[in-house]
Amino acid sequence: MAAFDPSNVVLEAEGVSFRYESQYVLKRVSLTLHRGELLGLVGPNGSGKSTLLKVMLGLLPLAEGTVRWFGVPLNRFRDWARIGYVSQKAASFNVGFPVTVEEVVRMGLIARLGIFRRPGKKETEKVLEALEFVGMADFRRRNIGALSGGQQQRVFIARALVGDPEVLILDEPTVGVDRHSEVRFYALLEKMHKERGLSIVLVSHDLGVVSEKMDTIVCINHELFYHGSASGFRAACDEIVARAYGQEMKIITHAHDPGEEAIYR
């Protein structure tokens, strides 16, 4: 793993706990993300991955622990345009919404423009550029509801990217996306990472692919089970998975070939 400059910390969460009523969903979870780092967040269904992202993004209240973005405590952080977020349910929310692909992506500029400024020529160019980046420019006049799930996902990634964020938070972006598009998606991530020096947090259930493509892995099941290099995760994967997922979960293969099927069961 490339050593990350400790003075370049983008996101720092310390001892984050969260509960719905009496049920703890997160217990003292900590993680650090550096500039240019690719971090894979893994854990079984219901382990609190999406909740952790929402707490760190200020979408759910932070009751216990601390979160700092670029060194600024969450409750004082205002510069949300520096962060792009694609939620797990991004696509399914908007399907019936009568807006075009172009309009969806333009919404991603609102954080930068403020709600009272109308987008001009420069913004239209940025929207087109973001759509070209994800390979969806030809669909720009189409209704968002008239796209496939995978195509919608790419549009939502374009929306997260259009404001030139420094960090991208992606919650299971390849669910419902076919193998070919998934391979394309990871190539896209690499391109963004290389060209824009983005830091990325990616939630995925595909342990093989994530531990191969990301620099670091955070594995949670309500509590933190692993936070370290992807190579360290690969080396101790069976043990970490047995503890975090339970004994019945076993890694079958490590997918070097993107066409390979089932990574774990």
Ligand SMILES: Nc1ncnc2c1ncn2[C@@H]1O[C@H](COP(=O)(O)OP(=O)(O)OP(=O)(O)O)[C@@H](O)[C@H]1O
């Ligand atoms: N609004 C809510 N009210 C009560 N409990 C909730 C609510 N949202 C989520 N939970 C519970 O919190 C736990 C963590 O959910 P979360 O969505 O963070 O899991 P996850 O790790 O993202 O799972 P998945 O891999 O299935 O997306 C689950 O047990 C879930 O049922």
Ligand SMILES: [Mg+2]
């Ligand atoms: Mg989730």
